[in-house]
Amino acid sequence: MKAVVFHKRGGLENLKYEDVQTPDIGPNDVLVKMRACGLNHLDIFTREGSHGVHAPLPHIGGLEVAGEIAQIGNTVKDWRVGERVLIGPAIVCGECEYCLSGYDNICPRRQVIGVNVDGGFAEYIRVPAKILLRIPDSLSFVDAAASLTAFGTAWHMLVTRAQLKKDEWVLILAAGSSIGVAAIQIAKELGARVIATASTEEKLAKAKELGADFGVNYAARNFQHAVMQITQNRGVDVVFEHVGTTTWEKSIASLRPTGRLVTCGSTTGRWGKTDIWSVFYKHISILGSFAANSGEIRAVFEFVAQKKFRPIIDRTFPLAETADAQKYLMERKQFGKVLVVD
Numbered sequence: 001m002k003a004v005v006f007h008k009r010g011g012l013e014n015l016k017y018e019d020v021q022t023p024d025i026g027p028n029d030v031l032v033k034m035r036a037c038g039l040n041h042l043d044i045f046t047r048e049g050s051h052g053v054h055a056p057l058p059h060i061g062g063l064e065v066a067g068e069i070a071q072i073g074n075t076v077k078d079w080r081v082g083e084r085v086l087i088g089p090a091i092v093c094g095e096c097e098y099c100l101s102g103y104d105n106i107c108p109r110r111q112v113i114g115v116n117v118d119g120g121f122a123e124y125i126r127v128p129a130k131i132l133l134r135i136p137d138s139l140s141f142v143d144a145a146a147s148l149t150a151f152g153t154a155w156h157m158l159v160t161r162a163q164l165k166k167d168e169w170v171l172i173l174a175a176g177s178s179i180g181v182a183a184i185q186i187a188k189e190l191g192a193r194v195i196a197t198a199s200t201e202e203k204l205a206k207a208k209e210l211g212a213d214f215g216v217n218y219a220a221r222n223f224q225h226a227v228m229q230i231t232q233n234r235g236v237d238v239v240f241e242h243v244g245t246t247t248w249e250k251s252i253a254s255l256r257p258t259g260r261l262v263t264c265g266s267t268t269g270r271w272g273k274t275d276i277w278s279v280f281y282k283h284i285s286i287l288g289s290f291a292a293n294s295g296e297i298r299a300v301f302e303f304v305a306q307k308k309f310r311p312i313i314d315r316t317f318p319l320a321e322t323a324d325a326q327k328y329l330m331e332r333k334q335f336g337k338v339l340v341v342d
C-alpha cells in the first residue's frame with residue numbers, strides 16, 4: 001500500500017510517500033481503507049519529536065481516521081466488510097483506575113492512533129474492532145473525520161472540566177482552529193456569551209457566523225484589554241486555552257475573580273508565566289484537559305450526526321500531499337479542519 005512515512009524525526013522533508021507492507025490483522029482487529037484523515041498539531045509534534053512526543057520509527061502519523069472496513073479478524077462479530085467507520089482516537093486498557101472512573105482518555109497504557117501506533121496517513125490502517133464507531137448515512141467521511149477530536153476535546157474542556165454555564169462569559173482563543181470552531185458551537189449550545197479571538201477580520205466574521213458574540217483581532221490589539229472593555233472590566237468566567245506560551249499570561253489576566261482557565265494544548269510553547277498572586281487572590285482555577293473519554297466521543301459524535309454541531313472544513317489534500325497539508329496547518333491559514341483524503 002501507499003503511505004506517508006517518516007524514518008527519522010524532524011522537518012517536513014522527512015515525510016516520504018512510499019510503498020509499505022499492508023498491515024496483517026490479528027483475530028480482534030479490522031483493516032480499514034482510509035477515506036479521510038484529519039490533521040492535528042499533534043501530527044506535527046510527532047513528526048518533529050517535539051513537545052515530549054516520541055513515536056516508534058519508522059512511523060505513519062494521523063489520528064482522526066474515517067474509512068471503510070476492508071477486512072475483519074476471525075473473532076470480530078459486530079462488523080462487516082464495507083461498513084463506514086470512524087476510528088476512536090486511542091486504544092485503552094479498560095481496567096486501570098482511570099479507565100474505571102470514566103477517565104479512559106488519561107489511561108497510562110493508552111496508545112494514541114498515529115502517535116504510539118501507526119495512523120491514518122496511509123491507504124490502510126489496522127485497529128482493534130472495539131474502538132470503531134459507525135458513521136451514519138447523514139455524514140460524509142470528511143465530516144466524520146473532522147468531528148472526532150475537535151468536538152470531543154472541546155466538550156471535555158467546556159462541559160466536564162470548566163462546567164461552563166448559561167449566561168457566563170467565555171473567551172475562546174484562536175477561533176479559526178478546528179477546536180475553536182467546535183468550542184464556539186458548544187458554548188452557544190450551553191447558552192454562554194462568547195468572545196472569540198483570531199488573527200484576521202475574515203476569520204472573525206466566520207466565528208460570528210458560528211455564533212460568537214464578539215470578535216477580537218489579536219494581531220491588531222491586546223486581547224486582554226479588549227476582553228476588559230467588552231465585559232466592562234469584569235473579566236470572563238472561563239478562558240478556553242490551547243495556544244500556550246504566547247497567550248498564557250494574558251489569558252489568566254482576562255479572568256474575573258473565581259474564573260476558570262481550561263487548557264488542552266501548548267501549540268506555541270510549553271512554558272508560561274503565571275502571576276501566582278492573582279491566582280490565589282482572585283480564586284482562579286487552572287484546569288488541565290486532554291482529549292475526551294470514550295463516552296463523550298460517542299455523545300458528541302451523535303450530536304454531529306443529528307446536525308446539532310457542524311464540522312467546518314477548510315480544505316482537503318490528497319494523501320500523497322500530506323507534507324503540504326502539514327505545512328498549511330503550520331502556517332495557520334485555515335478556518336476549520338484540514339484533512340487528507342484517498
Ligand SMILES: [Zn+2]
Nearest residue numbers: 093096099107
Ligand atoms: Zn486504562
